[in-house]
Amino acid sequence: MSYIQFLGAAGVVTGSKHLINTDGPTGKQGIQVLVDCGLFQGQKEWRERNWADLPIPAREIDAVILTHAHLDHSGWIPRLVKQGFHGPIYATPATIDLCSILLPDSGHLQEEDAEFANKHHYSKHHPALPLYTMQEAQQCMTLFRPVQFGEAKQLTSELSFRFVRAAHILGSSMAEITLTTNGTKNRLLFTGDIGRVRNNNIAPGHVVHSGPTEGESCDLLVMESTYGNRLHPDEDPRPELAALIRTTVQRGGSVIVPAFAVERTQKFLFLLKELMEAGDIPRVPVHADSPMAIKAVEVFLKHEEEFSDQTKAQIKKYGSPLHWPNFYFDTTQDDSKKINESKYPTIIVSASGMVAGGRVLHHLAQRLPDPRNLVLFIGFQAPGTRGYSIKNGAQEVKMLGQVVPVRAQITALEQFSDHADTPELLEWLHTFKTAPKQTYLVHGEPAAASQLRDTMIKDLRWNVQVAAYKEKVQVE
Numbered sequence: 001m002s003y004i005q006f007l008g009a010a011g012v013v014t015g016s017k018h019l020i021n022t023d024g025p026t027g028k029q030g031i032q033v034l035v036d037c038g039l040f041q042g043q044k045e046w047r048e049r050n051w052a053d054l055p056i057p058a059r060e061i062d063a064v065i066l067t068h069a070h071l072d073h074s075g076w077i078p079r080l081v082k083q084g085f086h087g088p089i090y091a092t093p094a095t096i097d098l099c100s101i102l103l104p105d106s107g108h109l110q111e112e113d114a115e116f117a118n119k120h121h122y123s124k125h126h127p128a129l130p131l132y133t134m135q136e137a138q139q140c141m142t143l144f145r146p147v148q149f150g151e152a153k154q155l156t157s158e159l160s161f162r163f164v165r166a167a168h169i170l171g172s173s174m175a176e177i178t179l180t181t182n183g184t185k186n187r188l189l190f191t192g193d194i195g196r197v198r199n200n201n202i203a204p205g206h207v208v209h210s211g212p213t214e215g216e217s218c219d220l221l222v223m224e225s226t227y228g229n230r231l232h233p234d235e236d237p238r239p240e241l242a243a244l245i246r247t248t249v250q251r252g253g254s255v256i257v258p259a260f261a262v263e264r265t266q267k268f269l270f271l272l273k274e275l276m277e278a279g280d281i282p283r284v285p286v287h288a289d290s291p292m293a294i295k296a297v298e299v300f301l302k303h304e305e306e307f308s309d310q311t312k313a314q315i316k317k318y319g320s321p322l323h324w325p326n327f328y329f330d331t332t333q334d335d336s337k338k339i340n341e342s343k344y345p346t347i348i349v350s351a352s353g354m355v356a357g358g359r360v361l362h363h364l365a366q367r368l369p370d371p372r373n374l375v376l377f378i379g380f381q382a383p384g385t386r387g388y389s390i391k392n393g394a395q396e397v398k399m400l401g402q403v404v405p406v407r408a409q410i411t412a413l414e415q416f417s418d419h420a421d422t423p424e425l426l427e428w429l430h431t432f433k434t435a436p437k438q439t440y441l442v443h444g445e446p447a448a449a450s451q452l453r454d455t456m457i458k459d460l461r462w463n464v465q466v467a468a469y470k471e472k473v474q475v476e
């Protein structure tokens with residue numbers, strides 16, 4: 001009897017990890033595959049799960065199928081490898097390129113956090129240890145195997161899969177998995193994260209196609225629900241963004257944009273360039289502050305096949321951001337520190353996007369207390385993260401072992417989301433050729449997941465349930 005076990009992203013938006021376990025035709029244990037292997041982020045209660053062992057030994061997992069590069073889907077891979085996993089990790093070529101910069105950076109951040117905690121004695125663990133190191137993350141890249149979109153991959157006589165477009169970020173895919181056990185065929189669809197179904201003006205700079213692959217059919221659907229209870233605003237964000245930047249610069253302040261260093265940052269840079277060229281914002285220095293700043297641009301430009309016509313046209317018109325005047329790519333710590341010496345208005349785009357760690361902490365620690373500055377959120381803030389607290393009006397926030405007062409202007413633009421909202425999800429689900437027998441919602445806060453479940457039952461009359469952490473569901 002085959003089953004799926006939800007080992008993460010159940011009742012929460014991070015830590016995506018879904019185990020498929022089959023019984024072999026000979027009666028011995030069959031194949032065990034993990035779909036995604038993400039880090040838990042946000043609240044301590046969740047982050048502590050990163051230190052727990054899986055319910056089965058890592059060395060007994062035969063393969064990982066990775067939907068996309070975001071750390072909440074990929075960031076636990078080095079830990080899995082550290083615990084003995086040595087099988088192949090299947091992903092699209094763009095996902096592999098992104099992971100080759102994201103995973104080592106994640107290791108580097110874990111090392112830095114552990115080192116900082118030890119130096120300032122603010123961890124209760126002595127000594128504080130990294131979950132994995134940069135070197136361990138680099139080493140696990142040898143296990144990645146590229147799989148093109150649409151290519152059928154047979155892992156064993158029981159299990160085959162192919163990737164289809166998810167239109168979420170560069171290289172992002174859904175995994176269509178076919179299980180054949182005892183002569184019965186079951187099609188499983190793991191959505192990973194689902195991109196915007198309608199984008200263009202409301203979501204500038206978007207990747208491939210306007211939306212995820214349509215016309216799916218499966219027996220069992222495991223689907224994300226991040227925006228299961230929300231609507232994205234449908235107006236063009238550019239006029240508001242330009243006005244916010246102009247006002248901040250006029251009062252002598254700087255704009256700090258916490259953003260994921262890969263993808264989101266590059267899209268945002270193109271947007272700033274467009275506004276600058278149109279004369280809508282002043283030509284102030286723009287800093288992409290990340291050790292990965294240059295590599296991220298290179299990977300972004302390398303995968304032109306992934307972009308919408310609109311984004312291709314922008315890349316053609318403006319060329320590589322690495323050559324734009326006024327745009328700086330601060331890869332070293334010294335470059336990063338110099339930004340803080342500047343007394344003039346500056347736009348700083350720096351990770352992490354949810355202010356969980358990274359260089360953005362240093363910029364915010366320095367600039368949050370000054371009411372002239374603007375902190376602009378352009379990405380999802382998971383509850384429990386500093387980003388969530390700041391966005392929701394916290395008067396002060398703890399970072400780098402100090403308490404920092406929040407006096408800067410705080411704003412969020414929701415249009416940049418890479419996730420479909422509820423009407424878009426329904427629009428996509430209505431393209432299914434057949435109704436899945438079972439649907440499990442993952443990757444959503446409890447309120448979002450349960451609301452989406454109710455909406456889907458009402459609208460589609462499907463059998464929908466919210467997945468629970470460590471729950472095992474039988475594949476019928």
Ligand SMILES: [Zn+2]
Binds near residue numbers: 068073168
């Ligand atoms: Zn994602």
